[in-house]
Amino acid sequence: MARVSIGDRGERMPKSMNTHEVITAVCRFFRPSICALSIGLLASCTVQQLANQPLQLVKGSAPIYPAALKAESIGGQVTVQYDVTAQGRVVNARVVASEPLGLFDAAALQAVGSWRFKPQVRDGDVEAVLGITSTLEFRAPK
DSSP, X not given: OEEOOOOTTSOOOOSEEOHHHHHHHHHHHSOHHHHHHXXXXXXXXXHHHXXXXXXXXXXXXXXXXXXXXXXXXXXXXXEEEEEEOTTSBEEEXXXXXXXXXXXXXXXXXXXXXXXXXXXXXXXXXXXXXXXXXXXXXXXXXX
């Protein structure tokens, strides 16, 4: 839905309009040459928007700090490599580095496994994304 506000001609227009309604409104108020230019620009924006979109995190949980490590003020970080399916789910998550070794791995894998993504779109096709690397940091409380 495009949000358009046209009202300087005395006619009240709805605030929320679909693409067809926007084109109709533009053609009603402007000369044909401006109308054609507007339609072309609107179409190219719509096509470009659908053609390429990066992977986008839409939900998921933060890692849960292990209570025993928190009580001892131990911090660290875990680097996880994973793939995201065309449906936006994390698969094949694996720890590739951690410091201190092994202490936060389970919490990091659980958090990454909960993440859901809006899939990547390239040239109009939804794609899986392979080999993503994220580092989760566990900061020791002071």
